[in-house]
Amino acid sequence: MAEQIRIDDLHAPVLTEAQQGIMAFAEQNPVELRVEVVLDAASAATGLSDFGPDDFKERLAVWLEEIDGDPNRSAYTRMLTFMLSVKYASSRLRIQDLLSRHPEIHDIEITAPVVVTGLPRTGTTNLVNMLAADDRFRSMPLWEADEPVPVHGEGPGPDGVDPRFKRCQEAWETFQVTNPYLAAWHPMSPEHIDEDMSLMQLDFSSYYFESLVQMAPQWRDHYLSHDQTPHYEYLKTVLKVLTWFRGPQRWVLKCPQHLENLGPLMTTFPDATVVVTHRDPVGVVQSFATMLAYTSRMGYVKPDVGAIFEYWSELVERFLRSGIKDAHFVPEGQRVDVYFDRYMADPIGTVAEVYRTAGIEFSDQARDHIQDYIDSHPRDKGGSMSYDIRADFGTTPEELRKRFDFYLARYPVASEVK
Incomplete structure (x- = not known):
């Protein structure tokens, strides 16, 4: 029989020790929620600069302003928004780079x-x-959705496992620290x-x-x-x-x-x-x-x-x-x-x-x-x-x-x- 889980502190939250630690880390490492800062970080991470059509910048700005303009948002939400925005922008750069080198991809039929x-x-x-x-x-699978294009020059490790899979596994373990009920709500293991x-x-x-x-x-x-x-x-x-x-x-x-x-x-x-x-x-x-x-x-x-x-x-x-x-x-x-x-x-x-x-x-x-x-x-x-x-x-x-x-x-x- 499945374990019964009841959350009884929604109105008076009691953070776990791990959650408190993550919140403290975010407080000690503030981020700047500006489009230029996000894109510069993505370019630095990838060595690329062509994001393709730049209409996405308007939408990214709305994301960042949503959080930056709300004083009730925690430092953790600010950090999460920044990190994911950089991650998405980095994947966008790698996709654009691949398409420029292999334009025949556009001819594939779905x-x-x-x-x-x-x-x-x-x-x-x-x-x-x-x-x-x-x-x-x-x-x-989630590991592929997380990073659709491999890091240039990066292949499977000595164990034959794609590094993207390992990074996704590490992220899943971190998510379960921030939310110990996540496996019951919505499993996010790499192969899912x-x-x-x-x-x-x-x-x-x-x-x-x-x-x-x-x-x-x-x-x-x-x-x-x-x-x-x-x-x-x-x-x-x-x-x-x-x-x-x-x-x-x-x-x-x-x-x-x-x-x-x-x-x-x-x-x-x-x-x-x-x-x-x-x-x-x-x-x-x-x-x-x-x-x-x-x-x-x-x-x-x-x-x-x-x-x-x-x-x-x-x-x-x-x-x-x-x-x-x-x-x-x-x-x-x-x-x-x-x-x-x-x-x-x-x-x-x-x-x-x-x-x-x-x-x-x-x-x-x-x-x-x-x-x-x-x-x-x-x-x-x-x-x-x-x-x-x-x-x-x-x-x-x-x-x-x-x-x-x-x-x-x-x-x-x-x-x-x-």
């Missing part, structure tokens, strides 16, 4: 990907990892299949920044006011880069963000098979808000649990309304709707339906590989979180569920939170 989307916490991660167990698919928004982050445009810093209203408003199609084109370009290194195969992709970007998604990948997951949105909000309320103890000087709960209630509503409004962008024969309770009861049957819709033979070998994945990754392997929406957020499941009547009337998901 054909008929299978794209999994749906709210966070609805089984998207599990489903994409199951599909990726079939080695006929090309998928993106990652979300393709990791590649859009290199263009400094995705909803990820909202979850990274718990709330980002300034960035949210900028993001929602701009057409995301160019950033989906950037995603496609980086998929071509990854295919050039290791391919060609049919891609399997996954990201909750696609639910509110079905237009840009289908413009970029018109032959995609889109798999949409459905689950009780009350459970989604409860889980995600708890996770981000926990991480806010390091993200803010004075965390506001209620504000985080309201922000993510609004975000879930935003995703669902967009997904319904834009559903027509996905042709009927290219869409599969997956209900969480039925999926958990019959994962192989769910996968078989995806294969039928995508026109892929569900071979015995594929079935065996996927079953092996299921057997070796039992649900709640990292522990099972215990939630209390009433005690933690001062509302009831019934009250929150009313907010999603428009969605529940269309998609008959089972109520999970009583």
